[in-house]
Amino acid sequence: MTAPKTLTGEHGGLATLVRAALPAVPGVNRLPGIRKGLARDFTGLAYSREAVVVERARVDAYAAVCGFPRRDVVPVTFPHLLAFPLHMAIMSDADFPYAAIGMVHVENAITAHRAIGVGEALDVTTSVATPRPHARGVLLDFTTTVSGEGRTAWESTSTYLRRGRSVDGDAAQGLEVPDPPTGGVEWRLPADLGRTYAAVSGDANPIHLHPLTARALGFPRQIAHGMWTLARSVAAIENRLPDAVTVEAAFKKPVLLPSTVRYAAGQDDAGWTFAMTNPKDGSPHLLGRTTPA
Template identity: 55%
Template sequence: MTEPTLVTRTGVSALLRAALPSVPVVGALPGIRKDRDATDGFAVTRPSATVEREQVERYAVLCGFPVKDTVPVTYPHMLAAPLHLAVLSDPRFPSAAMGMVHVENSISQHRPIAIGETLEVTTAVGAPLPHPVGTAWALTTTVSAAGETVWESVSTYLRRGRRNPDATWPDELVDVPPSGPVFALRSDLGRRYAAVSGDYNPIHLTTLSAKALGFPRHIAHGMWTKARCLAALENRLSDAVRIDVAFKKPVFLPSSVAFGSRPAQDGNGYDFSLHRRGSDTLHLLGRTRAL
């Protein structure tokens, strides 16, 4: 794998670059055209980022975390998200970014990250993985402070396509019936989360923009649903913890969702889930385990 590419493009310009490969004719131009035969991985990085209190507090309040001198366990994903978009929109990545689905996310926090720390963030992508309903790619992010790895994540993105009947995919997470709070999600949740995270994917913003991409209504960000579940468990999480989730059905906005959790059978952490209120519709499965 070559040295990581420095990423400076963010916001609307990054989204535009991600969309261009899907545009007829334009998608075939040099510098935009995808290398459909690419199988080697590559890495991208961003300029060093100092954790700012105001930004962290806006994120914490929106996701339901208490305001503290350390960041919520999911917060570093905000720093990694522009790198994910850069990977998916890079010509070296063989599939167009539009239409990719974030199906799984695993976070390993090795210690809490304090307000004011300066972080280095790198994301790498490996070879394509056969999935029963298409092809998947794992994006691995490493966050370090003064040379110490403090946080890592693996985000798995799926491109639906040719089915692979011989492919297997782990399905180890446990469905927990709703037993905790119900979260009422307003129609503007996607826009409010985008303002904090910088993720302005049109499927999250309005019904009109979501319909243009094939959704009946706009949907909540998957990483917001993960964060909101963990905020409900926050005072029971270890400082060093791994959290795995699988995103199932999208959460259409507005809606109400019901949270459920219970201690893991081995006594190490919790299993949790998110369902549509009053329905069997499953939105998210998850688990926490102390490291």
């Protein structure tokens, strides 16, 4: 893998979405600058952002949407927002062999090594290596490191599934949460949740915004962001987690909007487990666990 490419400014908005969508358009995807490279030639790609300031207004807006209290340190899931522009830069890069449209976020693992303060300036690097085999295609791990004060403060791996031809090797078993908690509380999620979260996160994927745009991409109506379901789940137990913590989650069935979901969490000797499910049939939307880091 070559040295990280430097990303300046905020990589997002309509221009980024258009650029990310073009490789999925037949004919257009053969044009120079849009045409993707071959998967067999892909050896990895990385992007970085330097001195990204954690802004109070954005942290507060994110906390309000996801259910966290207002504090002088950021929610454990917040640094994903700083990494997301790098995810989009990688997916939009001609050297990345897959179109961004069709990439499905299936798992996320976060390790916070310490609390990150509002106002800190952080260096953020995201890299992706060669794909891993999966029964329905390939898995791509987007690994992010957030550094401040000369040391790593936060790390994450966002795993995306790209359906289609797989690669050689044995498929690894995904995250398992044996005996997920049951019972809990019900949350009513509004129709505009995707738009509200997009406004603070920068993730304006059309599947989250309106019924029409979601249907164009194969969903009956808009769906909640997976990272919102994770953030909201963590927010419910945030005051019982240590500053140094690992949070892992598997995204299962999409959450259609509007809808009602059931949330439950339980503690054992290893940490917390949590689940967001469909209250009608118990099918999981998200399963997760936390352990001290």
